[in-house]
Amino acid sequence: MNMKFSGRFTGYSWEGFQKDLLSGLVVGVIAIPLGMAFAIASGVKPEYGIYTTIIAGILIALFGGSRYQIGGPTGAFIPILFGIVLTYGYENLLVAGFMAGIILLLMGLFKLGSLIKFIPKPVTIGFTSGIAVIIFSGQIGNFLGLTGIERHEEFVLNMRELWLNLPSFNLFSVITALICLLTILLTPRILPKVPGPLVGLIVSTVAAVILFPGQVATVGSAYGEIPNTLPGFQFPEITFDKIQLLLGPALVIAILGSIESLLSAVVADGMTKSKHDSNRELMGQGIANVITPMFGGIPATGAIARTATNIKNGAVSPFSGIIHGLAVLLILLMFAPLASSIPLASMAPILMVVAWNMSERHVFVHVLKTKSTDSFVLLVTFLLTVFLDLTTAVGVGLLLAIVLFVKRMSEAAEVSQVLPNPQSANKRVEAAMVTEERDCPQISIFTIDGPLFFGAAQTFEQRIMKTIDYRPEVLLLRMGQVPFMDTTGEAHLASIVEDFSKHGIVLISGIKKQPMELLEKTGLLSKIGTAHFFNHTGEAIDFALQYINRQKCLGCQHFAFSECTALSAGTDKPNYAEERVLL
Incomplete structure (x- = not known):
């Protein structure tokens, strides 16, 4: 396994380090509310998202195949991880993440990185848009401050829960969520260099604490106080029975992680006129996902939005990704107890904006307008992702795309x-x-x-x-x-x-x-x-x-x-x- 750093730091200078320091700090600050929000939406404690941001972020930057990649928990994983936690529990999620890391390592070792490009665009757009719908709808309850909601894996049952518990709606939660949402939307226009999600989180939290203390559910009231230390090392308990039980979920995590990370690397290439090493990227993702569960972290992959932010803020090398992880660690050690006061209603708009941005709505509509076989594949993948599950959606989408491709080629x-x-x-x-x-x-x-x-x-x-x-x-x-x-x-x-x-x-x-x-x-x-x-x-x-x-x-x-x-x-x-x- 060749993990040399050749070419990644060629010509590196003090000036380059200053740029990496700035971009790493900015992305680190942005990553904290996202990491917590993604963890909560995945059905685990918010600190697990922070642990993932720190450990996976540093390892992906060190061993990955892109100079600019920022790794950590992402929205795309939310439906999968929540389903695993609901079905198998948090401990088995760690085992599945560890197994997914092994699979990613093998994919990189056997040079399967280039195969990801053969996944048709309608399939990726279909399941990405479907995931966006699941994330967005999953935050309606926190936005409205509903209580007594039982979360399910099925979309229809979750919508039924919202309807049944609508009378428990909390006006203070709605006000808090709207303050956060408006702040997120206005900050880029007023202060383009300042991360909107962080400002929204701070402003809405302060408003809730001052204007209506104790009236909205918080991270602390729902999940307990966030510790200001990293968890101790603990190797996941792996047995043959668990491997059999969790092989399917691990494969789904690995496949989605590979797609997400390589798409992010491609975006980075387009923004910087550089070229990533796809097989090395998979190996870096594999190393991160093998080690992160040993410290309680959830599965991670390349984060497209954070990687783009990293580049826009002047990153020139993988040091920015390492600094981003260290910045999150420093903030965790110093300010973790304060995070317990964050209202859940403040987290909801952050995830809703993430879902809106990842929905690929313009491409989705464009493909539908073609009224072609691609439109059919897109729609089927999207609907199966929302109403069934991602595994079935991707499998059926790929099968449909292959069959329709063969049909077109035979007719051509x-x-x-x-x-x-x-x-x-x-x-x-x-x-x-x-x-x-x-x-x-x-x-x-x-x-x-x-x-x-x-x-x-x-x-x-x-x-x-x-x-x-x-x-x-x-x-x-x-x-x-x-x-x-x-x-x-x-x-x-x-x-x-x-x-x-x-x-x-x-x-x-x-x-x-x-x-x-x-x-x-x-x-x-x-x-x-x-x-x-x-x-x-x-x-x-x-x-x-x-x-x-x-x-x-x-x-x-x-x-x-x-x-x-x-x-x-x-x-x-x-x-x-x-x-x-x-x-």
């Missing part, structure tokens, strides 16, 4: 019978040239356009075999537009060759490297004969004209090729050296 593959156009300067072949009056009885030429894979191979074989029922002498397949062939495509091509070779020959022109290598491996290349492969169609036609039965050409009125006039009349031998530029 075209097989057309062609002949040279005598009016064309270079005698290019065209499908429009084949008519009942102009179709060579002895040479059939087909252009295959598109990949020959399992979705299109059967159509390819049926199209050709149906057309050549009249048994021509030569079958010429133009495969210059076939970028890829799988073994199913090769099997159908082999079937054509076997059937046709009983009475004629098969010629192939313009074949690409990958299909050629496959034919060589399967032995079909030698069966067709290397002499029957040509770089250009013109060369293949010249060969075919020498192979045909001249007696059948006498009196033929099809005139498919320029040589046909002489062959039909039985006059002098045609000049096969005539130049052809048939690609």
Whole structure:
């Protein structure tokens, strides 16, 4: 496992450290209310979010593959973590997080980082928007100050709880939440460099303490006082039964964590014109998620908003991420008891704004407007995320995307019978040239356009075999537009060759490297004969004209090729050296 720091601190200077110090402090201050809010929404104590911010934030910066990545708890994990806590308990959440870290390490070790880019955009937008809806709706109760609410994993049941407990609405909580929300929204306009969530938290907390003390639920009244120390080291209790029980949740955490962290790294690349190492990033995320549970922390990943803030405040190296974690640690040691006075109603608007920003609403609407198969995949993934669970949503979304992609690719593959156009300067072949009056009885030429894979191979074989029922002498397949062939495509091509070779020959022109290598491996290349492969169609036609039965050409009125006039009349031998530029 190569975890060298080469290139990450090249040319680092005192000036660079000053920039990292400023950006790290700013992001650290922003991360505190977010870490607490994400932990509470995930069903665990707020301090666990702070522990995660400190430990995972430092480790991801040290060992990750992006110079600017800020790691910690994120909103995307909330539905998953809450479901695990509800079903298996907090102790097993630590075990699942540890296992997810191992999985992420293995993904990086086996260089699977590049595979994340193959997840279709409609799937990622669908589940991200669905998570945003869950986060937003999950904070309505705290915003309104409702009491007696029992939280469920199912969205419908949670909405029912809100409706049933609406009479317990607390006006003081609403006022506190509105003060926080307005402050968050106005701060960027008045003080662009000051983190809105922190200002909103402080202003609304002070307002609640002064204007209506004891009238709203606080972090302390709900979860107890936040300790100003880190928890002691404790290795998660892992048994074979727990591994079996938690393997599914751990896989979901690992997959979502990899997607989130690599998306964040890509955003950082776009903002800084740099390039991250995706496999190293996964390994860094893995190390962080293996160690963080040993100190009571919840699963972590790259945080897109905090990473962007880090860059906007001038970060130049991973030191900013390390400083961000140390800043949170310092604040925890000095001011943790004060956090117990924060109203839960002040935390709600912070998460609601996070949900609104992560909803990808503009992209969501844009994809829906296309009214395409992507719209369908997006909608299904979104609805399953909200009304069922993220695991099912991603699985079904990916499966749908694959099936619809295969369908589109199979429909895009075209097989057309062609002949040279005598009016064309270079005698290019065209499908429009084949008519009942102009179709060579002895040479059939087909252009295959598109990949020959399992979705299109059967159509390819049926199209050709149906057309050549009249048994021509030569079958010429133009495969210059076939970028890829799988073994199913090769099997159908082999079937054509076997059937046709009983009475004629098969010629192939313009074949690409990958299909050629496959034919060589399967032995079909030698069966067709290397002499029957040509770089250009013109060369293949010249060969075919020498192979045909001249007696059948006498009196033929099809005139498919320029040589046909002489062959039909039985006059002098045609000049096969005539130049052809048939690609």
